[in-house]
Amino acid sequence: MGCVETSAIAHLLQPFIELDEMRLRAISTYIDILLKWNSRINLTAIRDPSEIVQRHFGESLFAAQFMLTQKSVATAIDLGSGAGFPGVPLAILDPDVQVTLIESQQKKATFLKELIYALGLKNLKVFGDRAESYPATADLVMLRAVERFEQALQMAIRLTRTGGTIALMIGSGQVEPARRLGSAVNWSDPVQMPCGHSRELLIGTKAS
DSSP states (O other): OOSSOHHHHHHHHTTTOOOOHHHHHHHHHHHHHHHHHHTTSOSOSOOOHHHIIIIIIIHHHHHHHHHHHHSOOSEEEEETOTTTTTHHHHHHHOTTSEEEEEOOSHHHHHHHHHHHHHHTOTTEEEEOSOGGGOOOOEEEEEEESOSSHHHHHHHHHHHEEEEEEEEEEEEGGGHHHHHHHOTTEEEOOOEEOTTOSSEEEEEEEEOO
8 A cells, every 4th residue: 555545545635526446546656656756856846645635636636527527538638747747647537538748858757657657557658758849639738837838838729629628727827817828719717626725727628
């Protein structure tokens, strides 16, 4: 068993989502690997396992479940995946969605590949290069806590197929700038994440 018991994970995730034992075990393994790697490279500033469950997994799974109930998704991209959020939780939640994690920093890409191998997830792959080089588009493109937000948003729009969905997990202060920058996107009203951290889920449909 991992450093966080599955019963504790289930309790911490209650405000966000309910999961079966198999998915809870996957999250426990994920946390073990994340903490091991985080001692060597900076994957997350959050060190407390309980806070990792709520801030990273809770928010990612809440967003994934919300998006999957809105529209059918066959392919997804997590742009600037870093520690794997929200792309890996999406893949854990729905094994039918083919998820690509785009991460140009090689140490982080290596972490993601080890994580995928350890979790045995067949619907996940890593693209360890710059997003500009990625040759395809997807039904859903996700952004969370990325640097150079303006450039990342424009890249997310480019990687989304026409009629596809863009999902931003951003601070409340970024919502209006995102609306202005993403003029090719029809944005819905933002959804407040559970447990307060001023994080909102802004979802849009690429019009053209």
